Amino acid sequence: MHHHGLFVVRVCFLLLFIAGLTATSATKNFTPPGNVHELSENLRRLGFSGDGGISGSIASTFNNTIIPEQASCSTTCTLLGRLLRNATFLPTSPEFQQQQSSYWSNQQAETRPACRVLPTCAEEVAVAYLVTATFGCKFAVKGGGHASFGGASSIPDGITIDLQRLDSVLVNADNTVTQVGTGNRWIDVYQYLTPKNLSVIGGRVSDIGVSGLTLGGGISFFSGRYGWACDGVKNYEVVLANGRIANVNVNTNPDLYWALRGGGNNFGIVTRLDLETFPQGQMLGGVTTYPITANASLFAAYQQFVADQPSDPDAALILAFAVFQGTWLISNNYEYAKPVRNPLIFQEFSAIPTLASTERITNLTDLTAELTTYNPSGFRETYITATFKNNAEIQRQILDIFLEEIDPTKGVAGAVPALVMQPISKSIIAHFSKNGGNALGLADAEDPLMLVSLAFAWSDAADDAQVYSATQRVIERSVTAAKKLGVHDKYIYQNYAAKGQDVFAGYGEANRQRLINISEKYDPKGVFQKLQPGYFKLGRF
Numbered sequence: 001m002h003h004h005g006l007f008v009v010r011v012c013f014l015l016l017f018i019a020g021l022t023a024t025s026a027t028k029n030f031t032p033p034g035n036v037h038e039l040s041e042n043l044r045r046l047g048f049s050g051d052g053g054i055s056g057s058i059a060s061t062f063n064n065t066i067i068p069e070q071a072s073c074s075t076t077c078t079l080l081g082r083l084l085r086n087a088t089f090l091p092t093s094p095e096f097q098q099q100q101s102s103y104w105s106n107q108q109a110e111t112r113p114a115c116r117v118l119p120t121c122a123e124e125v126a127v128a129y130l131v132t133a134t135f136g137c138k139f140a141v142k143g144g145g146h147a148s149f150g151g152a153s154s155i156p157d158g159i160t161i162d163l164q165r166l167d168s169v170l171v172n173a174d175n176t177v178t179q180v181g182t183g184n185r186w187i188d189v190y191q192y193l194t195p196k197n198l199s200v201i202g203g204r205v206s207d208i209g210v211s212g213l214t215l216g217g218g219i220s221f222f223s224g225r226y227g228w229a230c231d232g233v234k235n236y237e238v239v240l241a242n243g244r245i246a247n248v249n250v251n252t253n254p255d256l257y258w259a260l261r262g263g264g265n266n267f268g269i270v271t272r273l274d275l276e277t278f279p280q281g282q283m284l285g286g287v288t289t290y291p292i293t294a295n296a297s298l299f300a301a302y303q304q305f306v307a308d309q310p311s312d313p314d315a316a317l318i319l320a321f322a323v324f325q326g327t328w329l330i331s332n333n334y335e336y337a338k339p340v341r342n343p344l345i346f347q348e349f350s351a352i353p354t355l356a357s358t359e360r361i362t363n364l365t366d367l368t369a370e371l372t373t374y375n376p377s378g379f380r381e382t383y384i385t386a387t388f389k390n391n392a393e394i395q396r397q398i399l400d401i402f403l404e405e406i407d408p409t410k411g412v413a414g415a416v417p418a419l420v421m422q423p424i425s426k427s428i429i430a431h432f433s434k435n436g437g438n439a440l441g442l443a444d445a446e447d448p449l450m451l452v453s454l455a456f457a458w459s460d461a462a463d464d465a466q467v468y469s470a471t472q473r474v475i476e477r478s479v480t481a482a483k484k485l486g487v488h489d490k491y492i493y494q495n496y497a498a499k500g501q502d503v504f505a506g507y508g509e510a511n512r513q514r515l516i517n518i519s520e521k522y523d524p525k526g527v528f529q530k531l532q533p534g535y536f537k538l539g540r541f
Contacts, residue, residue: 322418
Protein backbone atom coordinates (compact mmCIF):
# COMPACT_ATOMS: atom_id res chain seq x y z
CA MET A 1 0.00 0.00 0.00
CA HIS A 2 1.43 3.36 -1.00
CA HIS A 3 0.89 6.77 0.57
CA HIS A 4 0.60 9.87 -1.56
CA GLY A 5 0.83 13.32 0.01
CA LEU A 6 -0.71 14.57 3.25
CA PHE A 7 -3.04 16.96 1.41
CA VAL A 8 -4.62 14.13 -0.54
CA VAL A 9 -4.82 11.82 2.47
CA ARG A 10 -6.53 14.59 4.47
CA VAL A 11 -9.02 15.27 1.69
CA CYS A 12 -9.80 11.57 1.25
CA PHE A 13 -10.20 11.21 5.00
CA LEU A 14 -12.78 14.00 5.01
CA LEU A 15 -14.47 12.50 1.97
CA LEU A 16 -14.60 9.03 3.49
CA PHE A 17 -16.22 10.53 6.57
CA ILE A 18 -19.19 11.67 4.49
CA ALA A 19 -19.16 8.76 2.04
CA GLY A 20 -22.14 7.27 3.84
CA LEU A 21 -24.24 10.10 2.41
CA THR A 22 -23.14 9.33 -1.13
CA ALA A 23 -23.88 5.62 -1.11
CA THR A 24 -27.61 5.90 -0.54
CA SER A 25 -29.01 7.11 -3.84
CA ALA A 26 -27.81 4.54 -6.36
CA THR A 27 -31.23 3.92 -7.84
CA LYS A 28 -32.42 7.54 -8.03
CA ASN A 29 -32.68 8.51 -11.65
CA PHE A 30 -29.93 11.13 -11.49
CA THR A 31 -28.17 12.33 -14.60
CA PRO A 32 -24.64 13.72 -14.69
CA PRO A 33 -24.41 17.48 -14.26
CA GLY A 34 -25.30 19.41 -17.38
CA ASN A 35 -23.85 22.74 -16.25
CA VAL A 36 -21.25 24.28 -13.99
CA HIS A 37 -23.68 25.15 -11.18
CA GLU A 38 -24.73 21.50 -10.95
CA LEU A 39 -21.07 20.46 -11.09
CA SER A 40 -20.23 22.77 -8.17
CA GLU A 41 -23.16 21.37 -6.18
CA ASN A 42 -22.14 17.79 -6.96
CA LEU A 43 -18.56 18.42 -5.88
CA ARG A 44 -19.74 20.09 -2.67
CA ARG A 45 -21.98 17.10 -2.01
CA LEU A 46 -18.84 14.96 -2.21
CA GLY A 47 -17.35 17.20 0.49
CA PHE A 48 -14.81 18.51 -2.01
CA SER A 49 -13.62 22.09 -1.86
CA GLY A 50 -10.41 22.04 -3.90
CA ASP A 51 -7.80 24.79 -3.73
CA GLY A 52 -9.38 28.24 -3.73
CA GLY A 53 -12.95 26.94 -3.88
CA ILE A 54 -14.70 25.14 -6.71
CA SER A 55 -16.35 28.12 -8.35
CA GLY A 56 -13.11 30.08 -8.19
CA SER A 57 -11.17 27.23 -9.78
CA ILE A 58 -13.72 26.84 -12.57
CA ALA A 59 -13.99 30.58 -13.21
CA SER A 60 -10.22 31.11 -13.30
CA THR A 61 -9.73 28.14 -15.63
CA PHE A 62 -12.15 29.62 -18.14
CA ASN A 63 -11.08 33.26 -17.50
CA ASN A 64 -14.55 34.07 -16.15
CA THR A 65 -16.04 33.78 -19.63
CA ILE A 66 -19.21 31.82 -20.32
CA ILE A 67 -18.39 28.20 -19.46
CA PRO A 68 -18.86 26.00 -22.53
CA GLU A 69 -20.92 22.79 -22.36
CA GLN A 70 -18.09 21.15 -24.28
CA ALA A 71 -14.66 22.38 -23.30
CA SER A 72 -11.50 21.16 -24.95
CA CYS A 73 -9.98 18.31 -23.00
CA SER A 74 -6.80 20.30 -22.41
CA THR A 75 -8.85 23.02 -20.66
CA THR A 76 -10.65 20.34 -18.67
CA CYS A 77 -7.21 18.99 -17.70
CA THR A 78 -6.23 22.46 -16.44
CA LEU A 79 -9.31 22.47 -14.20
CA LEU A 80 -8.59 18.95 -12.97
CA GLY A 81 -5.06 20.08 -12.15
CA ARG A 82 -6.52 22.80 -9.93
CA LEU A 83 -9.04 20.54 -8.23
CA LEU A 84 -6.83 17.40 -7.96
CA ARG A 85 -3.43 19.05 -7.78
CA ASN A 86 -1.34 15.99 -6.83
CA ALA A 87 -3.23 13.61 -9.07
CA THR A 88 -3.26 15.25 -12.53
CA PHE A 89 -0.36 14.76 -14.96
CA LEU A 90 0.12 16.56 -18.27
CA PRO A 91 2.10 15.11 -21.21
CA THR A 92 5.06 17.39 -20.35
CA SER A 93 5.62 15.66 -16.98
CA PRO A 94 8.01 12.72 -16.48
CA GLU A 95 5.29 10.91 -14.49
CA PHE A 96 3.00 10.97 -17.54
CA GLN A 97 5.59 9.18 -19.67
CA GLN A 98 6.24 6.59 -16.97
CA GLN A 99 2.47 5.96 -16.61
CA GLN A 100 2.12 5.52 -20.39
CA SER A 101 4.77 2.81 -20.29
CA SER A 102 2.83 0.84 -17.66
CA TYR A 103 0.50 -0.61 -20.31
CA TRP A 104 1.07 -4.20 -21.45
CA SER A 105 0.72 -3.66 -25.23
CA ASN A 106 2.46 -1.07 -27.37
CA GLN A 107 -0.83 -0.11 -29.06
CA GLN A 108 -2.09 1.09 -25.66
CA ALA A 109 1.21 2.73 -24.63
CA GLU A 110 1.23 4.74 -27.87
CA THR A 111 -2.29 6.13 -27.30
CA ARG A 112 -1.72 9.50 -25.64
CA PRO A 113 -4.43 11.34 -23.69
CA ALA A 114 -4.56 15.10 -22.98
CA CYS A 115 -3.81 14.24 -19.34
CA ARG A 116 -3.81 11.37 -16.87
CA VAL A 117 -5.56 11.54 -13.49
CA LEU A 118 -4.49 9.20 -10.66
CA PRO A 119 -7.10 9.44 -7.88
CA THR A 120 -6.31 8.04 -4.43
CA CYS A 121 -9.87 7.20 -3.32
CA ALA A 122 -13.37 6.70 -4.72
CA GLU A 123 -14.33 10.30 -3.99
CA GLU A 124 -11.45 11.61 -6.12
CA VAL A 125 -12.54 9.21 -8.89
CA ALA A 126 -16.00 10.79 -8.63
CA VAL A 127 -14.51 14.32 -8.83
CA ALA A 128 -12.44 13.41 -11.91
CA TYR A 129 -15.43 11.73 -13.54
CA LEU A 130 -17.89 14.58 -12.81
CA VAL A 131 -15.56 17.27 -14.17
CA THR A 132 -14.75 15.22 -17.27
CA ALA A 133 -18.41 14.35 -18.00
CA THR A 134 -19.66 17.91 -17.39
CA PHE A 135 -17.43 19.30 -20.12
CA GLY A 136 -18.23 16.49 -22.55
CA CYS A 137 -14.66 15.25 -22.60
CA LYS A 138 -14.08 11.64 -23.67
CA PHE A 139 -12.29 9.46 -21.14
CA ALA A 140 -10.84 6.01 -20.49
CA VAL A 141 -10.41 4.14 -17.22
CA LYS A 142 -7.28 2.04 -16.62
CA GLY A 143 -7.01 -0.71 -14.01
CA GLY A 144 -4.07 -2.99 -14.81
CA GLY A 145 -3.85 -1.89 -18.48
CA HIS A 146 -3.54 -5.47 -19.82
CA ALA A 147 -5.99 -5.17 -22.73
CA SER A 148 -4.36 -5.59 -26.13
CA PHE A 149 -5.86 -2.94 -28.43
CA GLY A 150 -5.37 0.82 -28.38
CA GLY A 151 -8.21 2.74 -26.73
CA ALA A 152 -9.28 -0.14 -24.46
CA SER A 153 -8.07 1.60 -21.29
CA SER A 154 -6.36 4.54 -23.01
CA ILE A 155 -7.79 7.34 -25.15
CA PRO A 156 -6.31 9.69 -27.77
CA ASP A 157 -6.50 13.34 -26.62
CA GLY A 158 -9.08 12.59 -23.92
CA ILE A 159 -8.65 12.01 -20.20
CA THR A 160 -7.33 8.74 -18.77
CA ILE A 161 -8.47 8.04 -15.21
CA ASP A 162 -5.76 5.66 -13.97
CA LEU A 163 -6.77 3.72 -10.84
CA GLN A 164 -3.27 2.51 -9.87
CA ARG A 165 -3.32 4.40 -6.54
CA LEU A 166 -6.47 2.52 -5.42
CA ASP A 167 -4.12 -0.14 -4.13
CA SER A 168 -5.42 -1.26 -0.75
CA VAL A 169 -5.93 -4.99 0.01
CA LEU A 170 -7.58 -5.96 3.30
CA VAL A 171 -9.15 -9.23 4.49
CA ASN A 172 -11.89 -9.08 7.13
CA ALA A 173 -11.53 -10.50 10.66
CA ASP A 174 -13.02 -13.91 9.87
CA ASN A 175 -11.08 -14.32 6.58
CA THR A 176 -14.22 -14.58 4.41
CA VAL A 177 -14.07 -11.34 2.37
CA THR A 178 -11.08 -9.44 0.97
CA GLN A 179 -11.58 -5.80 -0.05
CA VAL A 180 -9.43 -5.05 -3.07
CA GLY A 181 -8.86 -1.62 -4.61
CA THR A 182 -9.21 -1.74 -8.41
CA GLY A 183 -5.71 -0.35 -8.99
CA ASN A 184 -4.21 -3.65 -7.84
CA ARG A 185 -2.83 -6.39 -10.04
CA TRP A 186 -3.36 -10.01 -9.00
CA ILE A 187 0.24 -10.30 -7.75
CA ASP A 188 -0.56 -7.64 -5.09
CA VAL A 189 -3.58 -9.62 -3.90
CA TYR A 190 -1.78 -12.97 -3.84
CA GLN A 191 1.31 -11.64 -2.07
CA TYR A 192 -1.03 -10.44 0.69
CA LEU A 193 -3.24 -13.57 0.91
CA THR A 194 -0.82 -16.45 0.19
CA PRO A 195 1.15 -16.11 3.51
CA LYS A 196 -2.23 -16.28 5.31
CA ASN A 197 -3.12 -19.53 3.46
CA LEU A 198 -6.06 -17.76 1.83
CA SER A 199 -7.11 -17.00 -1.73
CA VAL A 200 -9.82 -15.56 -3.98
CA ILE A 201 -11.10 -16.45 -7.44
CA GLY A 202 -8.58 -14.43 -9.45
CA GLY A 203 -6.31 -14.27 -12.47
CA ARG A 204 -3.63 -16.75 -13.48
CA VAL A 205 -1.12 -14.21 -14.82
CA SER A 206 0.25 -12.14 -11.96
CA ASP A 207 0.46 -8.71 -13.60
CA ILE A 208 -3.11 -8.58 -14.95
CA GLY A 209 -5.36 -6.02 -13.22
CA VAL A 210 -8.07 -7.17 -10.85
CA SER A 211 -10.84 -5.01 -12.31
CA GLY A 212 -10.74 -5.76 -16.04
CA LEU A 213 -10.39 -9.51 -15.52
CA THR A 214 -13.28 -9.62 -13.04
CA LEU A 215 -15.68 -7.36 -14.98
CA GLY A 216 -15.24 -9.52 -18.10
CA GLY A 217 -15.72 -12.89 -16.37
CA GLY A 218 -12.33 -14.00 -15.09
CA ILE A 219 -11.01 -17.55 -15.39
CA SER A 220 -9.15 -18.90 -12.34
CA PHE A 221 -7.25 -22.06 -11.44
CA PHE A 222 -10.04 -22.51 -8.86
CA SER A 223 -13.00 -22.10 -11.25
CA GLY A 224 -14.02 -25.77 -11.12
CA ARG A 225 -14.70 -25.40 -7.41
CA TYR A 226 -15.88 -21.76 -7.22
CA GLY A 227 -16.78 -20.40 -10.69
CA TRP A 228 -15.23 -17.43 -12.48
CA ALA A 229 -13.94 -14.28 -10.78
CA CYS A 230 -17.22 -12.41 -11.40
CA ASP A 231 -19.02 -15.14 -9.41
CA GLY A 232 -16.86 -14.42 -6.37
CA VAL A 233 -17.62 -10.69 -5.99
CA LYS A 234 -19.79 -10.06 -2.92
CA ASN A 235 -19.97 -6.28 -3.38
CA TYR A 236 -18.82 -3.60 -5.84
CA GLU A 237 -18.02 -0.04 -4.80
CA VAL A 238 -18.75 1.94 -7.95
CA VAL A 239 -18.97 5.56 -9.10
CA LEU A 240 -22.23 5.75 -11.06
CA ALA A 241 -23.18 8.06 -13.93
CA ASN A 242 -24.74 10.50 -11.46
CA GLY A 243 -21.41 10.82 -9.62
CA ARG A 244 -22.73 8.94 -6.60
CA ILE A 245 -20.61 6.29 -4.93
CA ALA A 246 -22.70 3.17 -4.42
CA ASN A 247 -22.14 -0.20 -2.78
CA VAL A 248 -23.73 -2.62 -5.20
CA ASN A 249 -24.59 -6.14 -4.10
CA VAL A 250 -27.37 -8.71 -4.30
CA ASN A 251 -29.36 -6.84 -1.61
CA THR A 252 -28.90 -3.17 -2.56
CA ASN A 253 -29.15 -3.27 -6.37
CA PRO A 254 -29.66 -6.83 -7.62
CA ASP A 255 -30.10 -5.67 -11.24
CA LEU A 256 -26.86 -3.68 -11.36
CA TYR A 257 -25.05 -6.39 -9.38
CA TRP A 258 -26.05 -8.89 -12.09
CA ALA A 259 -24.94 -6.52 -14.87
CA LEU A 260 -21.49 -5.88 -13.36
CA ARG A 261 -20.79 -9.63 -13.43
CA GLY A 262 -19.66 -9.78 -17.06
CA GLY A 263 -20.94 -6.39 -18.22
CA GLY A 264 -17.48 -4.80 -18.50
CA ASN A 265 -16.99 -1.03 -18.21
CA ASN A 266 -20.55 -0.08 -19.23
CA PHE A 267 -22.12 0.80 -15.87
CA GLY A 268 -19.74 2.95 -13.86
CA ILE A 269 -16.18 3.16 -12.55
CA VAL A 270 -15.60 0.33 -10.09
CA THR A 271 -13.28 1.46 -7.30
CA ARG A 272 -13.29 -1.58 -4.99
CA LEU A 273 -14.17 -5.27 -5.22
CA ASP A 274 -15.14 -7.23 -2.10
CA LEU A 275 -14.11 -10.79 -2.95
CA GLU A 276 -15.24 -14.08 -1.46
CA THR A 277 -12.19 -15.53 0.32
CA PHE A 278 -11.41 -19.18 1.11
CA PRO A 279 -8.61 -21.27 2.64
CA GLN A 280 -5.91 -22.20 0.10
CA GLY A 281 -2.50 -23.67 0.82
CA GLN A 282 0.20 -25.20 -1.36
CA MET A 283 -0.86 -26.62 -4.72
CA LEU A 284 0.44 -28.47 -7.77
CA GLY A 285 1.20 -26.53 -10.95
CA GLY A 286 3.61 -25.79 -13.75
CA VAL A 287 4.09 -25.92 -17.52
CA THR A 288 4.75 -29.20 -19.35
CA THR A 289 5.87 -29.12 -23.00
CA TYR A 290 5.37 -31.69 -25.76
CA PRO A 291 6.36 -32.04 -29.43
CA ILE A 292 3.67 -30.89 -31.90
CA THR A 293 3.27 -34.56 -32.96
CA ALA A 294 1.62 -35.29 -29.58
CA ASN A 295 -1.47 -33.28 -30.55
CA ALA A 296 -3.87 -36.21 -31.18
CA SER A 297 -2.97 -37.90 -27.87
CA LEU A 298 -3.35 -34.60 -26.02
CA PHE A 299 -6.76 -33.95 -27.60
CA ALA A 300 -7.98 -37.40 -26.52
CA ALA A 301 -6.71 -36.83 -22.96
CA TYR A 302 -8.27 -33.33 -22.93
CA GLN A 303 -11.67 -34.83 -23.85
CA GLN A 304 -11.41 -37.31 -20.99
CA PHE A 305 -10.39 -34.54 -18.57
CA VAL A 306 -13.45 -32.42 -19.44
CA ALA A 307 -15.76 -35.40 -18.99
CA ASP A 308 -14.17 -36.19 -15.61
CA GLN A 309 -13.73 -32.69 -14.16
CA PRO A 310 -17.08 -32.58 -12.32
CA SER A 311 -15.79 -35.53 -10.25
CA ASP A 312 -12.72 -33.51 -9.20
CA PRO A 313 -13.24 -29.73 -9.44
CA ASP A 314 -9.78 -28.98 -7.95
CA ALA A 315 -8.15 -29.59 -11.36
CA ALA A 316 -7.57 -27.08 -14.16
CA LEU A 317 -5.58 -26.94 -17.38
CA ILE A 318 -4.58 -24.66 -20.27
CA LEU A 319 -3.61 -26.32 -23.57
CA ALA A 320 -1.52 -24.11 -25.89
CA PHE A 321 0.28 -24.35 -29.23
CA ALA A 322 3.12 -21.92 -29.86
CA VAL A 323 6.35 -21.42 -31.78
CA PHE A 324 9.59 -21.46 -29.80
CA GLN A 325 12.81 -20.63 -31.71
CA GLY A 326 11.26 -21.70 -35.00
CA THR A 327 9.76 -24.97 -33.72
CA TRP A 328 6.07 -25.63 -32.98
CA LEU A 329 5.52 -26.93 -29.45
CA ILE A 330 2.53 -27.81 -27.30
CA SER A 331 2.34 -26.74 -23.67
CA ASN A 332 -0.10 -27.85 -21.04
CA ASN A 333 -0.52 -26.05 -17.76
CA TYR A 334 -1.67 -28.55 -15.16
CA GLU A 335 -2.99 -27.08 -11.91
CA TYR A 336 -4.39 -28.89 -8.92
CA ALA A 337 -5.59 -26.92 -5.89
CA LYS A 338 -4.09 -29.38 -3.37
CA PRO A 339 -0.42 -30.35 -2.82
CA VAL A 340 -0.89 -33.71 -4.56
CA ARG A 341 1.46 -35.17 -7.18
CA ASN A 342 -0.03 -37.10 -10.12
CA PRO A 343 -3.71 -36.61 -9.27
CA LEU A 344 -5.84 -39.30 -10.89
CA ILE A 345 -7.76 -36.83 -13.06
CA PHE A 346 -4.59 -36.14 -15.12
CA GLN A 347 -3.74 -39.81 -15.64
CA GLU A 348 -4.67 -39.83 -19.36
CA PHE A 349 -1.94 -37.23 -19.90
CA SER A 350 0.75 -39.07 -17.94
CA ALA A 351 1.40 -41.67 -20.66
CA ILE A 352 2.23 -38.98 -23.28
CA PRO A 353 6.01 -38.41 -23.71
CA THR A 354 7.10 -34.90 -22.69
CA LEU A 355 9.99 -32.60 -23.65
CA ALA A 356 10.26 -30.68 -20.39
CA SER A 357 8.24 -29.77 -17.32
CA THR A 358 8.27 -27.22 -14.50
CA GLU A 359 5.53 -29.07 -12.60
CA ARG A 360 6.02 -28.72 -8.84
CA ILE A 361 4.23 -28.25 -5.54
CA THR A 362 4.30 -24.55 -4.78
CA ASN A 363 1.92 -21.65 -4.11
CA LEU A 364 -0.41 -19.57 -6.28
CA THR A 365 1.83 -16.47 -6.25
CA ASP A 366 4.69 -18.48 -7.74
CA LEU A 367 2.52 -20.12 -10.43
CA THR A 368 1.02 -16.81 -11.61
CA ALA A 369 4.48 -15.19 -11.73
CA GLU A 370 5.65 -18.07 -13.96
CA LEU A 371 2.81 -17.44 -16.43
CA THR A 372 3.68 -13.73 -16.56
CA THR A 373 7.06 -14.68 -18.07
CA TYR A 374 5.11 -16.09 -21.05
CA ASN A 375 3.21 -12.79 -21.45
CA PRO A 376 5.95 -10.09 -21.50
CA SER A 377 5.02 -6.45 -22.08
CA GLY A 378 6.53 -4.14 -24.68
CA PHE A 379 5.17 -5.75 -27.87
CA ARG A 380 2.27 -5.16 -30.20
CA GLU A 381 -0.49 -7.56 -29.19
CA THR A 382 -3.79 -8.95 -30.41
CA TYR A 383 -6.29 -11.44 -29.06
CA ILE A 384 -9.31 -12.99 -30.78
CA THR A 385 -11.67 -15.70 -29.55
CA ALA A 386 -14.57 -18.05 -30.22
CA THR A 387 -16.36 -20.77 -28.24
CA PHE A 388 -17.17 -24.35 -29.23
CA LYS A 389 -18.82 -27.41 -27.80
CA ASN A 390 -16.26 -29.80 -26.40
CA ASN A 391 -15.25 -32.01 -29.35
CA ALA A 392 -11.95 -33.64 -30.38
CA GLU A 393 -12.63 -33.36 -34.13
CA ILE A 394 -13.07 -29.57 -33.98
CA GLN A 395 -9.89 -29.31 -31.89
CA ARG A 396 -7.99 -31.14 -34.66
CA GLN A 397 -9.51 -28.96 -37.42
CA ILE A 398 -8.84 -25.70 -35.55
CA LEU A 399 -5.18 -26.67 -35.06
CA ASP A 400 -4.82 -27.43 -38.80
CA ILE A 401 -6.44 -24.12 -39.76
CA PHE A 402 -4.22 -22.25 -37.29
CA LEU A 403 -0.96 -23.79 -38.55
CA GLU A 404 -1.95 -23.11 -42.16
CA GLU A 405 -3.03 -19.48 -41.71
CA ILE A 406 -0.20 -18.52 -39.35
CA ASP A 407 2.58 -20.03 -41.48
CA PRO A 408 2.82 -16.99 -43.83
CA THR A 409 3.43 -14.69 -40.80
CA LYS A 410 6.76 -16.33 -39.95
CA GLY A 411 8.56 -13.39 -41.57
CA VAL A 412 6.87 -10.92 -39.19
CA ALA A 413 9.46 -9.36 -36.86
CA GLY A 414 9.20 -10.60 -33.28
CA ALA A 415 6.23 -12.86 -34.14
CA VAL A 416 4.98 -15.02 -31.27
CA PRO A 417 1.68 -16.63 -32.28
CA ALA A 418 -0.21 -18.93 -29.89
CA LEU A 419 -3.42 -20.95 -30.03
CA VAL A 420 -5.00 -21.69 -26.65
CA MET A 421 -7.80 -24.13 -25.73
CA GLN A 422 -9.45 -24.07 -22.30
CA PRO A 423 -12.40 -26.01 -20.91
CA ILE A 424 -15.59 -24.46 -19.57
CA SER A 425 -16.62 -27.68 -17.86
CA LYS A 426 -19.99 -28.53 -16.35
CA SER A 427 -18.52 -27.98 -12.87
CA ILE A 428 -17.57 -24.39 -13.83
CA ILE A 429 -20.95 -23.70 -15.50
CA ALA A 430 -22.76 -24.88 -12.33
CA HIS A 431 -21.45 -21.78 -10.48
CA PHE A 432 -22.72 -19.28 -13.08
CA SER A 433 -26.17 -19.13 -11.45
CA LYS A 434 -25.04 -18.37 -7.89
CA ASN A 435 -26.15 -15.12 -6.14
CA GLY A 436 -28.72 -14.38 -8.85
CA GLY A 437 -26.46 -15.40 -11.71
CA ASN A 438 -24.03 -13.55 -13.98
CA ALA A 439 -24.62 -11.82 -17.32
CA LEU A 440 -22.57 -14.19 -19.51
CA GLY A 441 -25.49 -16.23 -20.85
CA LEU A 442 -23.82 -19.60 -20.20
CA ALA A 443 -25.70 -20.82 -17.12
CA ASP A 444 -28.09 -22.99 -19.17
CA ALA A 445 -25.40 -24.56 -21.38
CA GLU A 446 -26.22 -28.26 -21.68
CA ASP A 447 -22.77 -29.35 -22.79
CA PRO A 448 -19.28 -28.52 -21.58
CA LEU A 449 -17.71 -25.85 -23.78
CA MET A 450 -14.23 -25.02 -25.05
CA LEU A 451 -12.85 -21.51 -25.12
CA VAL A 452 -10.45 -21.05 -28.04
CA SER A 453 -8.27 -17.96 -28.27
CA LEU A 454 -5.42 -16.71 -30.41
CA ALA A 455 -2.77 -14.48 -28.93
CA PHE A 456 -0.20 -12.90 -31.23
CA ALA A 457 2.71 -10.67 -30.21
CA TRP A 458 4.91 -8.85 -32.75
CA SER A 459 7.24 -5.87 -33.00
CA ASP A 460 6.47 -3.61 -35.94
CA ALA A 461 3.30 -1.63 -36.75
CA ALA A 462 4.05 -2.17 -40.44
CA ASP A 463 2.93 -5.80 -39.94
CA ASP A 464 -0.38 -4.95 -38.22
CA ALA A 465 -2.64 -5.62 -41.22
CA GLN A 466 -1.08 -9.01 -41.92
CA VAL A 467 -1.33 -10.14 -38.30
CA TYR A 468 -4.91 -8.93 -37.84
CA SER A 469 -6.15 -10.58 -41.04
CA ALA A 470 -4.37 -13.90 -40.33
CA THR A 471 -5.80 -14.17 -36.79
CA GLN A 472 -9.25 -13.18 -38.01
CA ARG A 473 -9.18 -15.84 -40.73
CA VAL A 474 -8.29 -18.54 -38.20
CA ILE A 475 -11.37 -17.71 -36.14
CA GLU A 476 -13.70 -17.26 -39.16
CA ARG A 477 -12.65 -20.58 -40.69
CA SER A 478 -12.85 -22.36 -37.31
CA VAL A 479 -16.38 -21.07 -36.72
CA THR A 480 -17.44 -22.19 -40.22
CA ALA A 481 -15.98 -25.67 -39.60
CA ALA A 482 -17.70 -25.90 -36.20
CA LYS A 483 -21.08 -24.92 -37.64
CA LYS A 484 -20.75 -27.79 -40.14
CA LEU A 485 -20.15 -30.16 -37.23
CA GLY A 486 -22.90 -28.57 -35.13
CA VAL A 487 -20.42 -27.65 -32.36
CA HIS A 488 -20.25 -23.83 -32.50
CA ASP A 489 -21.41 -21.74 -29.53
CA LYS A 490 -22.26 -18.02 -29.85
CA TYR A 491 -20.47 -16.99 -26.62
CA ILE A 492 -17.52 -14.58 -26.98
CA TYR A 493 -15.31 -14.24 -23.89
CA GLN A 494 -14.78 -10.51 -23.36
CA ASN A 495 -11.27 -10.77 -21.93
CA TYR A 496 -9.94 -12.50 -25.09
CA ALA A 497 -12.06 -10.66 -27.67
CA ALA A 498 -10.59 -8.66 -30.54
CA LYS A 499 -11.65 -5.07 -31.11
CA GLY A 500 -14.79 -5.26 -33.22
CA GLN A 501 -16.04 -8.64 -31.96
CA ASP A 502 -19.65 -8.31 -30.72
CA VAL A 503 -19.17 -9.58 -27.18
CA PHE A 504 -22.66 -8.81 -25.89
CA ALA A 505 -24.44 -10.41 -28.83
CA GLY A 506 -22.59 -13.54 -27.72
CA TYR A 507 -24.34 -13.33 -24.32
CA GLY A 508 -27.67 -13.90 -26.11
CA GLU A 509 -30.23 -11.28 -27.17
CA ALA A 510 -32.23 -11.51 -23.91
CA ASN A 511 -29.15 -10.81 -21.78
CA ARG A 512 -27.94 -8.02 -24.08
CA GLN A 513 -31.37 -6.34 -23.86
CA ARG A 514 -31.40 -6.74 -20.08
CA LEU A 515 -27.96 -5.11 -19.90
CA ILE A 516 -29.20 -2.22 -22.08
CA ASN A 517 -32.26 -1.74 -19.84
CA ILE A 518 -30.05 -1.61 -16.74
CA SER A 519 -27.72 0.86 -18.49
CA GLU A 520 -30.73 3.09 -19.31
CA LYS A 521 -31.85 3.01 -15.67
CA TYR A 522 -28.49 3.91 -14.07
CA ASP A 523 -27.00 5.96 -16.93
CA PRO A 524 -29.96 7.57 -18.73
CA LYS A 525 -27.79 9.89 -20.82
CA GLY A 526 -25.46 7.07 -21.82
CA VAL A 527 -22.28 8.70 -20.49
CA PHE A 528 -20.46 5.36 -20.22
CA GLN A 529 -21.55 4.50 -23.78
CA LYS A 530 -20.69 7.81 -25.47
CA LEU A 531 -17.96 9.53 -23.46
CA GLN A 532 -16.14 6.29 -22.55
CA PRO A 533 -15.99 4.76 -26.04
CA GLY A 534 -13.19 2.26 -25.43
CA TYR A 535 -13.43 -1.50 -24.95
CA PHE A 536 -16.75 -3.34 -25.54
CA LYS A 537 -20.03 -1.42 -25.64
CA LEU A 538 -23.63 -2.64 -25.36
CA GLY A 539 -24.87 -1.28 -28.71
CA ARG A 540 -27.39 0.98 -26.98
CA PHE A 541 -26.93 3.87 -29.44
